[in-house]
Amino acid sequence: MEECLREYCAPDGIHISKLTASTRDCDNPLETPPNWPTYDRIINLFEEVTAQAQRGDIVYIHYSGHGARVKSIFQDLKTDIFDEALVPPDIGNGGRYLRDVELACLIQRMTDKGLVVTVVFDCCHSGGLSRGRFDRNRIRGIGKVDHTILERDVSSFSEDELRPVARSPGFRGVTVQNNWLLGSRCHVFLAACQSQQVALEYDDVDASTGLLTHFLIQSIRKASRPLTYRQLYNVMTPQIAAYAQQVTLDGRQDVVLSGEANTLFCSTDRLEIPHACVVRELLNPTRVEIQSGTVHGVVRDMEFDVWPPACTEFVDATRVARLRVIRPHAYTSEASVTELFHPDQLAPGCLTVPVTLLSLQSKVRLVPPSPPSQDGSAETALEKIRHICESTPNKWISIVEPPEEAFFQVQVQHQTYHILKGNGDALDNAIPPSLSLSINNPNAAQNLFTILKHLAKYHTVLNLKSSRNNVTASWLSIALEDTPYTSPPPPRMADNLAFACQENTVQESDGSTCVMLRVKNESRLTLNIAVLDLDSAWAIEQIYPETNLVALSLEPGVTLELPLNVEGVGRDTLKVFATDEPTSLDWLRMSALGSNEEPSGRRGGNQQTHAGSVLGELQSAFVEDGPHSRKLRTIEHFRRGWVVKQCYLDVNDGEGDERDGSEWEMPPYYGSDAGGSYLSVSSRI
Structure with missing residues (x-):
């Protein structure tokens, strides 16, 4: 990973610090103890980078190693009865766990200073699973919850430092509780697998590395231009899934991505890319598996266009292929390749977008005034919206005539467009008055068309x-x-x-x-x-x-x-x-x-x-x-x-009774084990 970062970033603009304890094919780390990622050294390294880096600098943190679920020493601060912890190599010789709240505090200090932080965990999150081909000599976590609290299990942080991250207030946009790095918009978090899964090793001729790390490096190096974290995710996940299917019992390793996914890798620049699903696997030269299925509405004979993984605009010149679904499953579908425009580019990670649809349209009836308007203005206004609906391609609304049932009605009352339910009742929610629907407004018909499309989409969901x-x-x-x-x-x-x-x-x-x-x-x-x-x-x-x-x-x-x-x-x-x-x-x-x-x-x-x-x-x-x-x-x-x-x-807007804001009685916390043999912190200054 260090070599990849040095290739990717300007040589004079990157500083890399490492703490490593490599144990491949031997019982003891190859490095001398001063280079090991112990509790104190990890904290010191975080603090050094935070102190040296300036606002807007990019910090990349890569962790690979053991993790554990242990009895919490912060029960006065947090609702969990367990801590998720990183396991330093000296844990059996006087060392201490680096616990979730402590690490969250260290990362929070970085983001509070305005640093652009990426955190990558290439490790098991479940604590008791192997990161290998189920070789129990290569366990990447502690198989049981450690219920012991030793005398040395004391945090280097004060309660005042930890309290803000240990028990941040709840809000409507809720955060994830089973991983303490998954709820922030302030950094990017990339994890090798979900909490109940294994994170596998990729065995190369020269060395063994984590599966996520291997395909992350490969994706960065193969890209013709910088990719966002989302684009890297799109490219990596099908390859990781295919590899995991070959070597695990359940064939699953689902990468987790959270945070500012539209940020370019190791950059402050953002790139908004089109929404699309991906090609998961090439089954044979004329058949692929796409990562979209019936839970999203895919049915037999739906067609999809295929685009390169790094595509930012769907234009015909860059289209790779066209697919037709032959066998939809729950979350994936098998599709045949009906047209191939760029044979060398069809690969896992390519983006796919449906091009054929079923009937999603909400039917709209235009109800003329009765009796007719004296000046014909109401009828003219209705014809304007009819013309826009029929001349503008859209997948959401269509005009119908009686006796066909409609989902919405449009009437003109008091020189204003009104939208009603198909039976003539008022809508459940009001239309914002800022959207002028007066037929005297030259933009009223277009405003109405936009509103109808929005309502149709809303009601479809x-x-x-x-x-x-x-x-x-x-x-x-x-x-x-x-x-x-x-x-x-x-x-x-x-x-x-x-x-x-x-x-x-x-x-x-x-x-x-x-x-x-x-x-x-x-x-x-x-x-x-x-x-x-x-x-x-x-x-x-x-x-x-x-x-x-x-x-x-x-x-x-x-x-x-x-x-x-x-x-x-x-x-x-x-x-x-x-x-x-x-x-x-x-x-x-x-x-x-x-x-x-x-x-x-x-x-x-x-x-x-x-x-x-x-x-x-x-x-x-x-x-x-x-x-x-x-x-x-x-x-x-x-x-x-x-x-x-x-x-x-x-x-409602009632005043409500005075309530007692007493402490909530929390049922026992149910969380997952954290996983984390090397920690690398890179700062691009």
């Missing part, structure tokens, strides 16, 4: 349902509950927490206290959870995970608790998605109606799919329209699936 499969339907329980606490506790995971499932129920709140969303994995599978908030400003926000490209795992029997701050007035619909493989719903985000702001969490990502019919089409249509707002037992024959459940939060 709102009405999204999974298939009525008794197996997947039982995977998940959800509930919303008002709490007596004005200051939300941190998000967390709890084991053996019982509550009644309240799917499709309405929870009322006056906004004076936080509301708790509980999501429990009732299956025997590890599920991946994502939560969308559809609010009364016609915005769609992914509130969990907020800064990740893919949904995050929830183990069997575990409950995820997400405290939500409540703002404004109106109804929010919370849709909870559960899949049995990692996937991304990031592309479904929408800004509030009338807002020109980029959705607050939209950093793009890789899409995948397998379930019914709509999600793949949604992906394509959202990709085209591009740019939220109010914050708020395994069955053999059924191995892949997804389910979505929803509940509602009604916020």
Whole structure:
């Protein structure tokens, strides 16, 4: 990795410090003890870099080695009863664990100073798994929780230093609780695998290195131009998945990417790239597997265009191939190559975008005034919107005539366009008055067209349902509950927490206290959870995970608790998605109606799919329209699936009663083991 960084960065603009303890094919580290990454030396190195670097400098931190889950020494500061810890090589000879809160504090100091930080962990997160071909002599973590607290287990940090990162306040855009580096927008975090998986070694002729590190280096070197972390992720993940499939029992190693994914590698520059899924594997010269399936709506015979991994604009000159889906699965699909424009460029990591759709359009009926308007202005205004809808290609709205049923009506009343439900009732949420719909406004018809498209997209996601499969339907329980606490506790995971499932129920709140969303994995599978908030400003926000490209795992029997701050007035619909493989719903985000702001969490990502019919089409249509707002037992024959459940939060403007803000009684924390044999900190000054 050091060699790659020196090749990538200007020689006179990089400074690399290393702490290493290499143990390949021997029991003791090859390096002398002064070079080992011990507790004190790691902390000292972080502090040195933080002191020397200037605001805007780039800091790259690469860790590979052992990790453990240990009894917490910070129980007065944090809700967890365990710490995730890095295991220095001298841990059995007087050394100390470097614990999660301490490392988070060190990284926070860097970001507070304005440093641009990237953290890469090429290690197991589960603590008890091998980073090798299940060779127990190459364990990369401690297999059991260390419940002992020794006399030397004392932090070098004061409580005042650790308190801000140990128990940061909750907020509507929730953070990830099962990894203490996954919730920040202030840095990029790249992990080799999810918490329940192994991080594999890549065995080369000369040396053995982590699988993530190997393909990260390879992707950087092969790229014809600098890539963003998202683009690197797109290129690496299919290759890592293919390698893992060959050497592991379950064939899975899912890389985790969080934070500012649209930042160029080791740079402060950003590059907004189009949303797309990726080619996962070349099955043969005429057939590929794409990382998109029925959970995103892919169906047989859908067509996809293929583009290079580093593509930033989808133009015909750079198109690689065209595909037709022949066998859709839950999160992947097999597709045949029907046209090949650049044979040498078709490879895992290429971007794919759907080009054919089913019927996503919301039907709109234009209702003429009765009796007709005296000057014909209302009828003329309706014809203007008809012309725009019929002459402008779009995937969202179409004009229909009676007796065909419509989803929306458009009428002209008092010289103003009005949008109603198909049955003539008023919409559930108001249209912002800033969007002028007076027919005397020359832009009114175009404004109306834009609004109708936005509402159609919103309602398509709102009405999204999974298939009525008794197996997947039982995977998940959800509930919303008002709490007596004005200051939300941190998000967390709890084991053996019982509550009644309240799917499709309405929870009322006056906004004076936080509301708790509980999501429990009732299956025997590890599920991946994502939560969308559809609010009364016609915005769609992914509130969990907020800064990740893919949904995050929830183990069997575990409950995820997400405290939500409540703002404004109106109804929010919370849709909870559960899949049995990692996937991304990031592309479904929408800004509030009338807002020109980029959705607050939209950093793009890789899409995948397998379930019914709509999600793949949604992906394509959202990709085209591009740019939220109010914050708020395994069955053999059924191995892949997804389910979505929803509940509602009604916020009124009542004063509410005075509440006691007493401490919340926390159930036992359920987390995951951290993983981390070398630590490298690079500062580009």
